[in-house]
Amino acid sequence: MSWLVTGGAGYIGAHIVRALTAADMSPVVLDNESSGRATFVPEGVPYVRGSILDTQLLIDTMRAHEVVGVIHVAAYKYAGVSVQRPLHTYEQNVEGTRVVLAAMEEAGVSRLVFSSSAAVYGTPDVPLVTEDLPKRPASPYGESKLIGEWLIRDQAVATASSDAPLRHTSLRYFNVVGSSDPSVYDVSPHNLFPLVYEALIEGRTPKIFGDDYDTPDGTNVRDYVHIGDIAAAHVVAAQRLAAGQPVEPAYNLGSKNGLSVREIMDAMARVTGIDFTPEIGPRRAGDPDRIVATGELAARDLDWKNRYTVDEMVRSGWEARRAAG
Structure with missing residues (x-):
C-alpha cells in the first residue's frame, strides 16, 4: 500500500515524498515536470511521468501501486501570473483536481490531503487569519484553490454513503x-x-x-514557513486520515x-x-x-510548529x- 503524491517531483512535493519515506508510508510520484524535476525524486521511489489531467493514467497508477491515499500537490501556483493566464490556471487547478477526484473514485481511493493556499483569503482585514474567515481570493490562483476545496467537499458529501466515502483535509499556507x-x-x-x-x-x-x-x-x-515543517504537516494529516482519526476540513499552516x-x-x-x-x-x-495565519488548529492536530x-x-x-x- 502506498500514497500517491501528485506534483511529487516539485520543490514542495519532493520534500513531502522524503517525509513520507521517512515515515515508512511508501510514496509514489506522478509529475509532468512542468516545474518539477525528475532528479528531485529520491532513488527507489516509483515515478510516473504524466499529467493529472490524464484520468486513465491516474487510475492505472493508483491500482498498480495499491494506493490508499493521495496528497494532491500538483498545481499552477503563481498568483501574479494567474491574472494573465486565468484559463490555464483553472485548467490545471480546477479541472486537475476534478480529474484526481474522479480517478480516486474509480480506483476506490478514499483519503485525500489537498495542498491548498492562504490565497483563498485574499486580503484579510484582520491581524491574524483563522480558518473560518470569509474567503475573498484576489487572484485566479486563489479562486482556483478555493474551488478545489469546494469540489473536494462536494465529493465527500456525494460519497458519504458509498463503500469508500471520501475523507479529506486541505492545508492552506503561503510562502x-x-x-x-x-x-x-x-x-x-x-x-x-x-x-x-x-x-x-x-x-x-x-x-x-x-x-x-x-x-x-x-x-x-x-x-514564511520552512518546507520541512510543511512536509511534516502533510505526513501527519495523511497518517490521521489513514488511522481514521478526525480531521478538520482545512488547516492554516501559519x-x-x-x-x-x-x-x-x-x-x-x-x-x-x-x-x-x-x-x-x-x-x-x-x-x-x-x-x-495563526496555525492553532494545525498545532493541535498536526503537530504543526515553526x-x-x-x-x-x-x-x-x-x-x-x-x-x-
Missing part, C-alpha cells in the same frame, strides 16, 4: 521557503527567495515589487508572526554576507498587502541553491 535536503531547492521564477538567490549569484541587485502597501514598512507581509519583504531582504544580506540595497519595482498584480528562524530559513535555501551549481 514556503528553505530546504531540508541540499539536492532539492525552489526553482520557481516568481517566488521571492529564489529570485533573490539568483540575483545574488549573478551579481544583480534583488528587487522588491512594490513598497507602497498598507504595512509598517510598505512591503508585503507574509507567513507562522502567527509575519515577515515583510524588506525584513527578508535584510536577512538575505545578513546570511549570505553580500551587502545590497534592494531596487524598488512596481507591484505585481494579485499580491495582497498582508496574509498571516521550528526555524528567518536566518535558518534563508541559510538552508541558500546552501541548497549553491550546492546545485
Whole structure:
C-alpha cells in the first residue's frame, strides 16, 4: 500500500515524498515536470511521468501501486501570473483536481490531503487569519484553490454513503521557503527567495515589487514557513486520515508572526554576507498587502510548529541553491 503524491517531483512535493519515506508510508510520484524535476525524486521511489489531467493514467497508477491515499500537490501556483493566464490556471487547478477526484473514485481511493493556499483569503482585514474567515481570493490562483476545496467537499458529501466515502483535509499556507535536503531547492521564477538567490549569484541587485502597501514598512507581509515543517504537516494529516482519526476540513499552516519583504531582504544580506540595497519595482498584480495565519488548529492536530528562524530559513535555501551549481 502506498500514497500517491501528485506534483511529487516539485520543490514542495519532493520534500513531502522524503517525509513520507521517512515515515515508512511508501510514496509514489506522478509529475509532468512542468516545474518539477525528475532528479528531485529520491532513488527507489516509483515515478510516473504524466499529467493529472490524464484520468486513465491516474487510475492505472493508483491500482498498480495499491494506493490508499493521495496528497494532491500538483498545481499552477503563481498568483501574479494567474491574472494573465486565468484559463490555464483553472485548467490545471480546477479541472486537475476534478480529474484526481474522479480517478480516486474509480480506483476506490478514499483519503485525500489537498495542498491548498492562504490565497483563498485574499486580503484579510484582520491581524491574524483563522480558518473560518470569509474567503475573498484576489487572484485566479486563489479562486482556483478555493474551488478545489469546494469540489473536494462536494465529493465527500456525494460519497458519504458509498463503500469508500471520501475523507479529506486541505492545508492552506503561503510562502514556503528553505530546504531540508541540499539536492532539492525552489526553482520557481516568481517566488521571492529564489529570485533573490539568483540575483545574488549573478551579481544583480534583488528587487522588491512594490513598497507602497498598507504595512509598517510598505512591503508585503507574509507567513514564511520552512518546507520541512510543511512536509511534516502533510505526513501527519495523511497518517490521521489513514488511522481514521478526525480531521478538520482545512488547516492554516501559519507562522502567527509575519515577515515583510524588506525584513527578508535584510536577512538575505545578513546570511549570505553580500551587502545590497534592494531596487524598488512596481507591484505585481494579485499580491495582497498582508496574509498571516495563526496555525492553532494545525498545532493541535498536526503537530504543526515553526521550528526555524528567518536566518535558518534563508541559510538552508541558500546552501541548497549553491550546492546545485
